[in-house]
Amino acid sequence: MKSPTVAAEAMRVAVGPRGEIAVSILVAVAALGAIDGCIFTGARAVFAWGKDFPTLRVLGRWNERLGSPVTALAAQGAVAMALIALPALSPVLTEKLGGGFQLAVEYTAPVFWAFLLLTAVAAIVLRARNPAAPKPLGSWAPFATAIVLGLTCLYMLYSSITYTKMGALVGVGVLLVGAPVYLITRLRRDA
Numbered sequence: 246m247k248s249p250t251v252a253a254e255a256m257r258v259a260v261g262p263r264g265e266i267a268v269s270i271l272v273a274v275a276a277l278g279a280i281d282g283c284i285f286t287g288a289r290a291v292f293a294w295g296k297d298f299p300t301l302r303v304l305g306r307w308n309e310r311l312g313s314p315v316t317a318l319a320a321q322g323a324v325a326m327a328l329i330a331l332p333a334l335s336p337v338l339t340e341k342l343g344g345g346f347q348l349a350v351e352y353t354a355p356v357f358w359a360f361l362l363l364t365a366v367a368a369i370v371l372r373a374r375n376p377a378a379p380k381p382l383g384s385w386a387p388f389a390t391a392i393v394l395g396l397t398c399l400y401m402l403y404s405s406i407t408y409t410k411m412g413a414l415v416g417v418g419v420l421l422v423g424a425p426v427y428l429i430t431r432l433r434r435d436a
Contacts, residue, residue, distance in 0.1 A: 284321070291317035298430040325349070328419070351409040352416035358402035365395030 252272060256264035292314035295305020308315040328349045332338045368391040372378075380387070406413045 284318070288314050288318040288321050291321055294430075298434050300430040300433050328353070331415075348412060351405075351412035352414075352419070354405040354416070355402060355409065355413040356416045356420050358398050358405055362395055362398035362402055365391045365398055369395065 250269070253265045253269045256268040291304050292307070293305075295301045295303065295314075295317065297305075304314075304317050304320055306314065306316045329346055332348055369388070372388055372391070409416075
């Protein structure tokens with residue numbers, strides 16, 4: 246039997262209805278925590294772009310009263326809503342890609358795993374380039390952690406691409422649209 250809620254179904258069979266409810270609540274809380282983390286770290290990354298690139302300075306505004314980068318949060322929310330609404334613009338797009346929140350997750354997952362993989366690679370490269378740097382956790386623990394992270398990300402990147410297929414291309418397309426914007430703002434900053 247196929248089920249869209251595997252954990253809840255397994256707990257219902259193993260423990261009963263209370264187990265199903267408990268694991269459903271646990272999954273919901275974990276999902277909300279992940280969404281919360283993505284919203285706040287993502288907005289602060291957008292805020293940093295505004296600080297680093299004069300062309301994007303509107304994104305680098307900090308709201309003292311609210312203690313947050315409101316403009317960056319709004320921009321991030323607008324992009325997220327556009328990604329969710331994009332397939333609904335055309336029946337052809339909806340037919341080819343699907344729609345809604347699940348699609349947004351599908352076409353952002355490969356990009357997420359690619360960037361996390363780059364983080365692991367960067368940690369390994371920095372370690373190789375600067376072997377004399379202090380090693381507060383010992384010589385092998387951070388290196389092993391970076392390798393495990395990198396291999397996990399590589400597998401998750403592969404899995405997300407093979408699972409999403411066309412959705413992965415949408416995510417990469419959105420990322421590629423950002424490349425010229427980055428290059429233009431970088432050239433303006435360095436000029």
